[in-house]
Amino acid sequence: MAFPMNYGQVNVGHIGGDRPVDAWHIDSLDFVMVMILSDMSGADGGELQVALKDAQTAKRQLSTNGELASGEEMMTVAYPGAGYAIFMQGAKILHRVTAVKSAKEPRISMVNSYMRTNVFGADNTKFSMFEEIDPKHVAAVEFARQKSWRVKGMMDYIINHASYGEDRTDVLNVLNGAIEELTSTRELLAGRKNDAVGYFDEKTKSEAMRMTEPKLV
Ligand SMILES: O=C(O)CCC(=O)C(=O)O
Ligand SMILES: [Fe+2]
The missing domain is CATH 2.60.120.620 (q2cbj1_9rhob like domain)
Incomplete structure (x- = not known):
């Protein structure tokens, strides 16, 4: 992990x-x-x-x-x-x-x-938990690393596994999932969202x- x-x-x-x-x-x-x-x-x-x-x-x-x-x-x-x-x-x-x-x-x-x-399965990890337990200088990088690892896996699917015949909706779903995950991570790290x-x-x-x-x- x-x-x-x-x-x-x-x-x-x-x-x-x-x-x-x-x-x-x-x-x-x-x-x-x-x-x-x-x-x-x-x-x-x-x-x-x-x-x-x-x-x-x-x-x-x-x-x-x-x-x-x-x-x-x-x-x-x-x-x-x-x-x-x-x-x-x-x-x-x-x-x-x-x-x-x-x-x-x-x-x-x-x-x-x-x-x-x-990486397409649900991720229930909470930034609030890392903030509570990890030292201040660790929590943000630790959480961002996990989310980046998941998004990398999503991108890897498109780069290496999707075929040209792939349904466009499937491609959009992967892109939207990655965007949502990154947007949510940005909001959490910026302190604009709380997932406690x-x-x-x-x-x-x-x-x-x-x-x-x-x-x-
Ligand atoms: O210490 C235990 O037996 C379980 C602890 C636990 O549930 C946890 O750390 O989430
Ligand atoms: Fe537990």
Whole structure:
């Protein structure tokens, strides 16, 4: 993928408090591998929970009930121990990590994200997320690089794969897609557009905008 600064991240969930390590959310990249690195045996909390219904339905259930019922609506990932990983469609599945109430050591997980290589597929990456997490001098280049990589793929289709018999509408669709992607990127980087996404705030039991302070420690 085209995010060299964001190939992976390490999440640290400190012990104590009742704030979730990561509130209910979906990821902006298609797939994610989460490997647990610390010893969570005997811990209370610090669990990765995944909604079993589609994300929209799960969000509705959360707003109505404040929680998802274990079993039918939600399951807890049972890691056998440190070094085990799950691979999931993080952009489709609503998930969270509960507060670490007590544990032998802080909860440490290694998160590697992956995206499809088909540049004509949807790209859900959000500039706001890079601005929140990356240093100021990195975010714009990181995001522009990803979008440029996708547009390069679109142009490559016309240069190397479209035949002379290609339907003109198809060619226009590719050009329009590339123009839209670049225009949107320009507006985001210029600060004229905001693509911040909501997450589920467990205190207010409602959708909130992302935390402004960095969630990484
Ligand atoms: O640390 C975990 O188990 C999952 C973290 C997560 O969902 C994320 O970083 O997006
Ligand atoms: Fe996630």
